[in-house]
Amino acid sequence: MRFLNDLQPSYDLTYDDVFMVPSRSAVGSRQAVDLSSPDGTGTTIPLVVANMTAIAGRRMAETVARRGGLVVVPQDIPLDVVADVTSWVKARDLVFDTPITLAPTQTVDEALSLLPKRAHGAGVVVDDKQRPVGIVTEHDLTGVDRFTQLSEVMSRELLVISADTDPREAFNILDGAHRKLAPAVDEQGRLVGILTRTGALRATLYTPATDANGRLRIAAAVGVNGDVAGKAAQLLEAGVDTLVVDTAHGHQESMISAVKAVRALSPSVPVVAGNVVAAAGVRDLIEAGADIVKVGVGPGAMCTTRMMTGVGRPQFSAVLECAAEAARFGRHVWADGGVRHPRDVAMALAAGASNVMIGSWFAGTYESPGDLQQSADGRFYKESFGMASARAVRNRTSEESAYDRARKALFEEGISTSRMFLDPARPGVEDLIDSIIAGVRSSCTYAGAASLEEFAERAIVGIQSAAGYAEGKPLSSSWS
Numbered sequence: 001m002r003f004l005n006d007l008q009p010s011y012d013l014t015y016d017d018v019f020m021v022p023s024r025s026a027v028g029s030r031q032a033v034d035l036s037s038p039d040g041t042g043t044t045i046p047l048v049v050a051n052m053t054a055i056a057g058r059r060m061a062e063t064v065a066r067r068g069g070l071v072v073v074p075q076d077i078p079l080d081v082v083a084d085v086t087s088w089v090k091a092r093d094l095v096f097d098t099p100i101t102l103a104p105t106q107t108v109d110e111a112l113s114l115l116p117k118r119a120h121g122a123g124v125v126v127d128d129k130q131r132p133v134g135i136v137t138e139h140d141l142t143g144v145d146r147f148t149q150l151s152e153v154m155s156r157e158l159l160v161i162s163a164d165t166d167p168r169e170a171f172n173i174l175d176g177a178h179r180k181l182a183p184a185v186d187e188q189g190r191l192v193g194i195l196t197r198t199g200a201l202r203a204t205l206y207t208p209a210t211d212a213n214g215r216l217r218i219a220a221a222v223g224v225n226g227d228v229a230g231k232a233a234q235l236l237e238a239g240v241d242t243l244v245v246d247t248a249h250g251h252q253e254s255m256i257s258a259v260k261a262v263r264a265l266s267p268s269v270p271v272v273a274g275n276v277v278a279a280a281g282v283r284d285l286i287e288a289g290a291d292i293v294k295v296g297v298g299p300g301a302m303c304t305t306r307m308m309t310g311v312g313r314p315q316f317s318a319v320l321e322c323a324a325e326a327a328r329f330g331r332h333v334w335a336d337g338g339v340r341h342p343r344d345v346a347m348a349l350a351a352g353a354s355n356v357m358i359g360s361w362f363a364g365t366y367e368s369p370g371d372l373q374q375s376a377d378g379r380f381y382k383e384s385f386g387m388a389s390a391r392a393v394r395n396r397t398s399e400e401s402a403y404d405r406a407r408k409a410l411f412e413e414g415i416s417t418s419r420m421f422l423d424p425a426r427p428g429v430e431d432l433i434d435s436i437i438a439g440v441r442s443s444c445t446y447a448g449a450a451s452l453e454e455f456a457e458r459a460i461v462g463i464q465s466a467a468g469y470a471e472g473k474p475l476s477s478s479w480s
Contacts, residue, residue, distance in 0.1 A: 001320070001350050004462035012317035015344040016469050021093075021460040023469050025448035031205070034451045035068075039292050039332035039354035040270045041242050044068030044207040044351060045437055046452060048334060050359035051075065051221040051246060052302075054384040057369035059117065060362070060429060062092045063384035065216035067206040070355070072244050075221040075359045079231065082220050083238035090215040090348055092430040094208045095167060096184045096193020099124045103134065104151035108141045111150060115141075116255075116372040119365075119428030120196050125154045130190045132158055132183040160185050167203035202430060206437075217241040219272075221320050224254045229261040231472065244272040245290070246266050248297070248305065251281035256288045263289025267287055275336055277313040279325035286329045292354070293331070295322040299338030301360035302384060302418060316351055323352025323456075342439030349440065349452060350459035360384055364420030365429040372422075380427075381419040 003009075004021055018381035027033060037043045049056050049064055061071035073082050092098055099113045100123040105449040111123050115138055125134035134154030144153055159182045161170050174182055174197045181196040195203075211215040219242035222231045232243055245258050250273060259273045273285045276292025280295045296319075298305040298312030315338035323333045335348035336357040348356045362368060363384035370382040426432050449455035 001352065001456055001459045001461055004460055007463070009463055012314040013108075013463065014113075014314040015316050015338060015347045016466075017314070017463055018316055018347055018461050019464050019468070019472070020346070020443065020446065021462055022446040023391055023448045023458060023460060025445055027448060027450050028446045030445055032450060033441045033444040035437065035440065036452070037332075037354045038453055040294070041070055041219070041355065042209050042211065043070050043355055044209055044346070045433070046355045046440070047351070047433065047436065048219070048355045048357045049362055050300075050336065050357045051219075051244060052359050052363075052384070054075070054382070055359055055363050055368050058088055058369075060091045060365075060367045060369070061085065061218050063119075063367050063429055064096060064433070065089065065209045066092070066094060066097075066217065067430060067431070068204065068209050070209055070217055070219050071241065072242070072357075073218065073220040073240075073376070075223045075246055077220075079234050079238070082235060082240075082383055086220070086238045086240055087216050087257045089112075089218045090211075092216055093163075093193045094151040094210065094216070095199075095203045095216075096163070097193040097199060099191060101126050101130075101191065102136065103319065104149065104154070105359075106150050107146060108144050108148045108150065108153065109146035111136050112138070112141055112146070114240060114403070116311040116366060118191055119430065120181055120194060120199075122181055122194065123150075123195060124191055124387060125150050126191055127250050131188075132160060132185065132191050134158065135181075143183065149434075158183065160189075160458065161195065167200045171197055171200035171204075172206075174177075174200065188316040198430075202434075211241055221246040222258075223247060224252075224258040226419065228258040229265060232262045232267070233265055236269065240269065242270045242272060243267055244294070246272075246274065246294070248275065250274040250276045250294065251278075252286060256284055259288040259290050272334065272478070274276060276322065279321050282322045282333065286326065286331050291331055293322060293326055293333045294336045294337065294357070295319050295333045295353070296336035296357075300336075301340070303337065316347055319348055319353050327352065342436045343443075345436050346440050346443035347461070349455055350443075350447075350457045350461060354452070360418075360420060362429050362432065364422050365432065366422070366427055368420075373396075375419070379421050381421040384418050384420045 014287045035045045045068040046067035049071040053074050055069050064071050094135040102123045102125050123136045132157050136154045159179050161182050163184045184192045220235045220240040221244040224247045270291040272292040273290035277297050285293050299315045319335045326333045332354035334355045335353035345356045444453050447458045449458045
C-alpha cells in the first residue's frame with residue numbers, strides 16, 4: 001500500500017479518515033479475486049468472528065466456517081464445553097445447514113422458542129427414525145393455541161432433496177417448485193440438513209474453511225493467567241485449528257510468558273497473540289512465538305478503554321504499522337475492532353491485515369448465542385456486552401471468592417449490556433457476510449488485485465476530511 005502522492009500524514013488515522021483511489025485493473029470479475037488468507041488459518045474469506053461470549057457460539061461457528069471464515073470461542077467458556085462445541089462444529093455438513101428438529105408430539109410453544117435460532121426460520125418435524133414428515137414455520141404457528149401439537153399444524157407437502165444433490169441443481173429444484181427451502185436426506189431417508197435457495201447459491205459462491213480432514217475449522221482463545229500451557233494443550237487436544245492467546249494489553253510480560261509457554265508445546269496450528277497497536281509489541285510477541293498478532297486497543301463498539309484510560313490508537317494507522325513490522329518477520333496481523341461498514345474491512349486489508357475480526361456487528365444476527373428479544377416498538381434485538389465489562393468479568397471469575405469478584409467488578413472497561421438490533425434486510429450473519437465480501441471483492445478489482453497479497457501491495461490510499469467521508473454516504477431520501 002502507498003499513500004496518494006506519497007503524502008503520509010504526521011498524525012494517526014481511523015478507517016473513516018482514509019479512502020482508496022482506483023487503479024488500472026486487469027481483473028475482469030469480482031469472483032476472480034482470491035480472498036484466501038496467507039496466514040495459515042485456512043480462511044477463504046478474510047473474516048474472523050471475535051471471541052466475545054455474546055457473539056461466538058456454535059451456531060455462529062458453523063455458519064461462518066461454512067462460508068470460509070473463522071470463529072474464535074471465548075476464553076471464559078469451560079474447556080469441556082469448548083471440546084463439545086469443537087466436535088459438534090466439525091461434524092456439520094459443508095453444504096446443508098443444521099436443522100431444527102421437532103417431534104410431531106411437541107407443541108407450538110416449543111417450536112416458537114426454537115425457530116429464531118436459525119435464519120431460515122423453519123423446523124423439520126421428524127419421526128422416530130429421523131425421517132422428515134413435516135415442516136413448520138412461524139406462519140404456520142401464528143394464531144394457534146400454544147399447546148397444540150405440531151402434527152396438527154405442520155405442512156405435510158414436503159419437497160425433499162437428496163444429500164448428494166449438487167447445489168446448483170438443488171437451487172433449480174427449489175426454484176422450479178417455488179419453495180424457499182427443503183430438507184436433505186440420505187439414502188435411508190433420514191434427515192441430513194436443510195437447504196434454502198439462497199443457501200444453495202452461497203454454496204456455489206463460497207468455499208468452506210476446512211481442515212486437512214475436510215471438516216469445518218474453529219478457533220479458541222486462552223487467557224494469560226493460570227495454567228496457560230495446560231489449557232492450551234487441552235484446546236489442541238480438542239482439535240481447535242487456531243489458538244488465540246488473548247488479553248486486552250498484549251504488550252506485557254505475562255503475555256510474552258504465555259506465548260512462550262504455548263510455543264513450547266510445538267503446536268501444529270497457528271498461534272495468535274494480542275492485542276497491541278505498535279511495532280514494538282508486534283516484534284516482542286513474534287519473538288516469543290506468535291505467528292499472528294492481533295491489533296487494536298479500544299476501537300470496538302462495546303469497549304470504553306479509550307474513554308476510561310486514554311489508551312489506544314486510531315485503528316488504520318495501528319494496523320498499517322503493525323502489519324509492516326510483522327511482514328519483516330514473515331508473519332501476519334489481524335485487525336481487531338473498529339469495523340462498522342464493508343469499506344472498513346477493505347481498508348484494514350489494504351493496510352496489510354491478513355484477516356479482519358468482527359464483533360458487535362455480528363451480535364445482532366440470528367446466529368449469535370443470545371435469545372431473540374423484541375423492543376416496545378416491535379424491533380428484534382439481541383443483547384451484547386464487552387469482554388472487559390463488569391458482566392464479562394463476573395462470568396470469567398465465577399470460581400473466585402466473592403471478595404475477589406467484587407473487587408474486580410469495580411474496574412469496568414466495557415459496556416455490560418447493549419441492544420444490537422437485527423437489520424430486517426440482513427438479519428442473518430450470512431447476509432452480512434454477503435454484503436462485506438461483495439464490497440471487499442469490488443475493492444480488490446478497483447485496485448487491480450486478484451488476491452489479498454496483491455491488494456495490500458497495490459492499494460493507493462488517500463486522506464479525507466469529515467466532509468469527504470460524509471460525501472461518500474448514500475442518502476435515504478432526497479436532499480431537497
